[in-house]
Amino acid sequence: MANVEVSLKETMTAVEGALGAAVVDYTSGMALGTLGGGKDLDLSVAAAGNTDVIRAKVRTMEHLGLKGAIEDILITLGNQYHLIRLVQGRSGNGLFLYVVLDRARSNLAMARHQLKRIESELEV
Template sequence: MASVEVSLKEMMAGVEGALGAAVVDYTSGMALGTLGGGKGLDLTIAAAGNTDVIRAEVRTMEHLGLKGAIEDILITLEKQYHLIRPVTGLNGNGLFLYLVLDKARSNLAMARHQLKKVEEHLEV
């Protein structure tokens, strides 16, 4: 099992082109930890904003009567990918992983694979 700090390092080191990572509590919108980011990428603001994205998707699924869990949500910008992955299991209730990637340098499939691996080992 991995701590939040170790999980953040695995998210950043495990994906080429990673710009920033966060572990977020979507019940409060607070980041439990962040790594990377910088000028033009405030991960605490992004974490709070993406909390609304998760909540909206959950509500939409409920209204549509869709069963199953969200695997991930992808937001594609001109130069970046923003990948959101809810954490499943007993330790992850209400948490999500958030990874920002440089679109030109990253492999989206590998990033999704890495987030799944990190999610499986995260312990809060």
């Protein structure tokens, strides 16, 4: 099992094209940890904003009567992918992994695969 710091380091090294990563509590919108980013990518602001995305999707699923859990959410920009992976299991309830990928240097299928593996090993 990996803690937040180890999981973020693993995300930045194992996921090709990763520009930044965060572990976020979507009940509060607070990032428990961030790695990468920069002046053009404020991961704390992104963490809070993506919390609203998850909340909106959960509400929509409830209104539609959809069963099941969200695995991940993908936001595609012109030069980036923003991937949100909800942490499953008892230790990760209310958390998500967030990674920003350089679209030109990443493989989305492999990034999703790696993030699923990292998520399964995360223990908070």
